[in-house]
Amino acid sequence: MTVHFPFQNSYSALPDSFFARVAPTPVAAPRLIKLNRPLAVQLGLEPDMLETPEGAAILAGKTVPAGADPIAMAYAGHQFGQFVPQLGDGRAILLGEVIDRDGIRRDIQLKGSGPTPFSRRGDGRAALGPVLREYIVSEAMYALGIPTTRSLAAVVTGEHVIRETALPGAVLTRIASSHIRVGTFQFFAVRRDTDAIRRLADHVIIRHYPELRDVQRPYQALLAGVVARQADLVARWLLVGFIHGVMNTDNSSISGETIDYGPCAFMDAYNPSQVFSSIDEMGRYAYANQPRIALWNLTRLAECLLPLFSDEQEKAVAEAQDILGAFSDQFSAAYQAGLRKKVGLFTERDGDEALIQDLLDAMAKNQADFTLTFRKLGDAAVDDSADARAQFIEPAAFDEWAGRWRTRIALEPQTAAERQSAMHAVNPMFVPRNHRVEAVIQAAVNDDNYAPFEELVKVLAKPFDDQPDYAAYADPPLPDQRVLRTFCGT
Incomplete structure (x- = not known):
């Protein structure tokens, strides 16, 4: 019996200008180090078969499965504000698409699978460290309830890649609703290919916004839909203390998922x-x-769509500005609603926003741990002696704020236990802290030891549970454990 992928490929049916057809580059000795078995089942795949040598060969790009139509997608992008007219998948190859058990079309992409026509002199490979980082963080984001690409598998290749030093090579199998980005539209806009922009927009509507197919102004509605999803996504990032780190337009997903964990x-x-x-x-x-950068990226998308709005430039610009103008209110509404939940407020009253901002200001001044302050605040809802105040350099700063907070929550009918339960449901105990991720990577790279990786993934799969046996994973880093810089995987 062979590994079967029920591919149904729609993106590779688009015109050739949208991608380059290229197969993964075979590797020497692929070895599976992690398979996301629940995700495999959700995708309609056979996890037992994927864990065989044949499966590892496919997940490493050594073997192309039947029904795949491997492509590297074309896109452009603003990178740190500077426009690059051609980027594209320089080290990732889309094998194809499958329909998952919920009827949702999903991309299956190999990241680190060798050079493509878009590699720009790069080797097209990935080192083990960035592969493990993306696996850990993307799956943690999924467990936190944040829209994200996901990780199906990590495979070591039996080869080394050269960065500053020689490092173990690896391939990540990434799953996404799609890999279409703001930069995909920019690729065609800079070439003034309006027909391609329209073809791409129609494809996105069918795939991600099918409710817009029959509306009167579908392309304006498409921009509004992307604006709304991005506003909600970035609010969710801020609510868990996440920093993307490289919000270029080529890393801004049209589907509203978090993509590219560098x-x-x-x-x-x-x-x-x-x-x-x-x-x-x-x-x-x-x-x-x-939030500001998200709006900047969305404005670049709007510029691409202007030719589809109207033949009259002034009218098209006015329509785009009106749609973009909704972002700030949409983001603020999602962010403030999330903050109210984090501090245990079930209703909205005058003064709530200022009360929450006062907490954030005190946290910043006192170097309070973001995750633990909110988690311990849930405990403080039932026990005045709970140690939320211990997160503050000057605990009196918390005490002053907490007095006003207790006065406010007393105005609502929920019991203390109900409030704590609701707060714990939105305030995680565990997030992938930098020092933990780095320790996992070092164990794998230096000692071929994946036990720390497996344990961290296990803990992060249940971020809202107390998990007493793994309580140390909630601790902030000691001074000598702090990771102050993170690096891109290229």
């Missing part, structure tokens, strides 16, 4: 200006800048 990180101590990415020297993609 120099990403979760904050420890709350700092709105926090940057981890080693390549973000100016702080363009700092934690608090992410």
Whole structure:
């Protein structure tokens, strides 16, 4: 019996200008180190077969399965504000698409599978560390309830890749609703190929926004749909302390999923200006800048769609500006609603926003741990002696705020236990802290030891549970454990 993928490929049926047909480059000795068995089942695949040598060969790109139509997708993008007219999949190959058990079309892509026509002198390979990082963080984001690409498998190749030093090579099998980006539209816009833009927009509507197929102005509605999803997505990022690190337009998904986990990180101590990415020297993609950058990226998408709005430039621009103008309110509504839940407020009253901002300001001033402050606040809802205050350099700052907070929550009818339960359901105990991720990577790269990786993935699969046996995974790093810089995998 062979490994079977029930491929139904729609993107590779588009015109040849949308991609380059290219097969993965075979590797020497593929070895499966992790298979996401529940995800495999959800995709209609056979996990037992994927764990065979034949399955490992497919997941490493050594063998192309029947029914696949391997392509590298074309796209452009603004990278740190500078436009590059041709980027494309330089180290990723889309094997094809499957329909999962919920009837949703999913891409199956190999990341690190060899050079493509878009590689720009790169080797097209991935090192083990970035593959493990993306597996850990993408699956953690999924468990946190945040729209995201996912990781089906990680495979070591039996070969080394050269970065600063020789490192073990690996391939990640990434699953996405699609890999269509703002930069995909930009690729055709810079070439003034309006027919291709229309073809791409129609494809996106059918695939991601089918409810818009018969509306009067589908392309305006498409932009509005992407704006709404991005506003909600970035609000969700901020609510868990996530920093994407490289919010270029080629990393901005049209489907509204988090995509491309390069120099990403979760904050420890709350700092709105926090940057981890080693390549973000100016702080363009700092934690608090992410909503502004999302709108900037959406504006670039709007520019691409203008020819589909109207033949009259002035009218098209006015329509786009009106749609983009909704972003700030949509983001604010999602973010403030999420913050109210994090502090245990079930209703909205005047003064709530200021009360929550006062907490954030005190957290920033006192270097309070973002994740633990909110988690312990849930405990403080039932026990005044709970140690939320221990997160603050000056505990009196928390005490002053907590007095006002307790006065506010007393105005609502929920019991203390109900409030704690609701708060624990949105405030995770466990996130993939940088020092934990780095320790896992070092164990794998240096010692071929994947036990720490397996344990971390297991803990992060249940981020809202207390998990007493793994309580240490919730701890912030000690001073000598802090990871201040994260790196892109290229």
